[in-house]
Amino acid sequence: RKEVEQDPGPFNVPEGATVAFNCTYSNSASQSFFWYRQDCRKEPKLLMSVYSSGNEDGRFTAQLNRASQYISLLIRDSKLSDSATYLCVVNINFNKFYFGSGTKLNVKP
Amino acid sequence: DAGITQSPRYKITETGRQVTLMCHQTWSHSYMFWYRQDLGHGLRLIYYSAAADITDKGEVPDGYVVSRSKTENFPLTLESATRSQTSVYFCASSRDTGGETQYFGPGTRLLVL
Numbered sequence: 001r002k003e004v005e006q007d008p009g010p011f012n013v014p015e016g017a018t019v020a021f022n023c024t025y026s027n028s029a030s031q032s033f034f035w036y037r038q039d040c041r042k043e044p045k046l047l048m049s050v051y052s053s054g055n056e057d058g059r060f061t062a063q064l065n066r067a068s069q070y071i072s073l074l075i076r077d078s079k080l081s082d083s084a085t086y087l088c089v090v091n092i093n094f095n096k097f098y099f100g101s102g103t104k105l106n107v108k109p
Numbered sequence: 110d111a112g113i114t115q116s117p118r119y120k121i122t123e124t125g126r127q128v129t130l131m132c133h134q135t136w137s138h139s140y141m142f143w144y145r146q147d148l149g150h151g152l153r154l155i156y157y158s159a160a161a162d163i164t165d166k167g168e169v170p171d172g173y174v175v176s177r178s179k180t181e182n183f184p185l186t187l188e189s190a191t192r193s194q195t196s197v198y199f200c201a202s203s204r205d206t207g208g209e210t211q212y213f214g215p216g217t218r219l220l221v222l
Contacts, residue, residue, distance in 0.1 A: 043199055043213035096167065101151035
């Protein structure tokens with residue numbers, strides 16, 4: 001069983017749409033959580049950390065549900081530039097990071 | 110500010126050859142990581158290092174060797190390359206671990222024939 005599971009998509013949405021991704025993790029001892037963005041054939045880059053109380057950064061909102069062991073990312077008012085693969089990342093024991101396989105988003109005009 | 114760099118960016122080798130992938134960071138970050146990325150698996154941690162001369166295994170360490178004699182360098186060696194090691198390899202660094210951001214290098218695309 002994978003430590004982190006994500007729906008691979010692709011999610012095809014029109015510009016301006018709201019889209020949500022979920023991610024589940026298996027280890028209840030997981031300590032910190034992140035969303036990374038990866039453009040085609042590029043390196044991953046941090047999008048946002050995910051805090052227990054939920055957090056927002058502009059059009060992006062991240063939520064954590066420890067009881068159900070899932071993390072979500074909501075993107076409002078999608079832009080063409082949001083097209084990318086979104087990686088859910090879970091940190092266990094401070095030194096080990098587990099990445100989901102990613103969810104691909106295509107925003108279309 | 111060079112950040113984190115990897116070399117070579119592309120490499121083709123043959124089964125059984127030794128290959129070393131280089132990673133260099135200019136931030137003096139304590140932690141460095143090596144990942145491989147394959148379709149269907151996402152990024153998987155190979156090895157990480159908490160400081161110079163301190164390394165530990167990740168999720169998929171078999172067939173790989175690392176060293177860290179200097180804080181800024183973290184080379185990854187495939188002692189005897191196999192076709193299953195064809196992948197994209199990313200190096201990353203972070204100032205600390207846990208809640209700290211990881212910064213990734215541009216990746217090395219390795220093909221083992």
